[in-house]
Amino acid sequence: MRAAVYRTYGPPDVVRVEEVPTPVPGDQDVVVQVHAATVGVTDGTARRGSPGYSRLFFGLRRPRWTVLGSDFAGVVSAVGAGVTRLRVGDEVVGVTGPDFGAHAEYVRVRQDGAIAPKPANLDFAEAVALIDGTALAFLRDRARLRPGQTLLVNGASGSVGSTAVQLGRHLGARVTGVCSTPHLDLVRELGADTVLDYTREDFTRTGQSYDVVFDVAGTSTFGRCRRILNPAGRYLSPVPSPSLLLLTPWTAAFGRRKAVVAFTGLRKAAEKTRDLLLVRELAEAGALRPVIAERYPLARIAQAHRHLDRGKYGNIVVTMDPAG
Numbered sequence: 001m002r003a004a005v006y007r008t009y010g011p012p013d014v015v016r017v018e019e020v021p022t023p024v025p026g027d028q029d030v031v032v033q034v035h036a037a038t039v040g041v042t043d044g045t046a047r048r049g050s051p052g053y054s055r056l057f058f059g060l061r062r063p064r065w066t067v068l069g070s071d072f073a074g075v076v077s078a079v080g081a082g083v084t085r086l087r088v089g090d091e092v093v094g095v096t097g098p099d100f101g102a103h104a105e106y107v108r109v110r111q112d113g114a115i116a117p118k119p120a121n122l123d124f125a126e127a128v129a130l131i132d133g134t135a136l137a138f139l140r141d142r143a144r145l146r147p148g149q150t151l152l153v154n155g156a157s158g159s160v161g162s163t164a165v166q167l168g169r170h171l172g173a174r175v176t177g178v179c180s181t182p183h184l185d186l187v188r189e190l191g192a193d194t195v196l197d198y199t200r201e202d203f204t205r206t207g208q209s210y211d212v213v214f215d216v217a218g219t220s221t222f223g224r225c226r227r228i229l230n231p232a233g234r235y236l237s238p239v240p241s242p243s244l245l246l247l248t249p250w251t252a253a254f255g256r257r258k259a260v261v262a263f264t265g266l267r268k269a270a271e272k273t274r275d276l277l278l279v280r281e282l283a284e285a286g287a288l289r290p291v292i293a294e295r296y297p298l299a300r301i302a303q304a305h306r307h308l309d310r311g312k313y314g315n316i317v318v319t320m321d322p323a324g
């Protein structure tokens, strides 16, 4: 099969399409013919091996996993003898977990891994753009967002942020989205009641306060947002600054306003599967729609990485079109 392989850290051109062995399913495994996979922020960090401390995880001297990509959508092409949950021909979405491997024509996952049926109303690229469960894990589980509460999403046009705006709305909150000028209309269309342009105003100085600030872009701090948090308000961010790592346990024990960082990729596969099923329900009900900045065929994977390095809104998707 063809796969996007990189063997050294570096610029986008270190990723090349090569022939590699097609995975064979073990007893409890499912092999999926991948139709689409996202090229996300973590893929960029892993490819660059930067910041340096990320190499503790991705490999000290050279990449530990040579094929990137975590979120995939495709069709089950082979199953192990012990597989009961899925059948050949099933259209699925899934997450490979920390060992990547989705930027390839086939990927192997365990049947008890994070895998679920694809939303019927979305094509593979659209379906893969909705897989990331970060917004759900933060807003539902960490913020416990309730109807009538106020939510501000900083980084509202990005992959996590665009889902967060829609989920916030779905959960009954009044949503303010912060993004740059070209994306104001997009964020409004996703359901934000108010949009703020970060190139023109500082969301911490508008005089408004919020029950939940979800700083997806990680450009603010708990200290700066404290004054715009209502009593018992929460500041959440998926970007782990040293201060936020310290403030999370500290504010959990002391103080009414809480700071929260979490690592949603580390959740159990069963939790991720449960969320994939919920996302499917919400997508089919029209409550969640994917945001795709661009689709690239596998042969143009280096261009997809270049796009990632320039900065993106929504999701970048690589498609495994045999003609591509």
Ligand SMILES: NC(=O)c1ccc[n+]([C@@H]2O[C@H](COP(=O)([O-])OP(=O)(O)OC[C@H]3O[C@@H](n4cnc5c(N)ncnc54)[C@H](OP(=O)(O)O)[C@@H]3O)[C@@H](O)[C@H]2O)c1
Binding pocket: 040, 041, 042, 134, 154, 155, 156, 157, 158, 159, 160, 161, 178, 179, 180, 181, 183, 198, 216, 217, 218, 219, 237, 238, 239, 240, 262, 263, 264, 265, 311, 312, 313, 314, 315
């Ligand atoms: N902890 C976890 O488990 C976890 C899970 C997933 C992601 N993450 C992290 O979460 C972060 C966001 O991920 P993502 O996939 O959503 O990234 P993304 O798709 O690249 O989105 C980033 C967004 O940030 C916006 N932005 C850039 N500069 C900004 C500023 N100064 N103020 C406000 N917004 C700004 C951009 O908006 P404009 O284009 O409008 O400028 C862009 O849409 C990344 O750091 C990622 O590593 C962590």
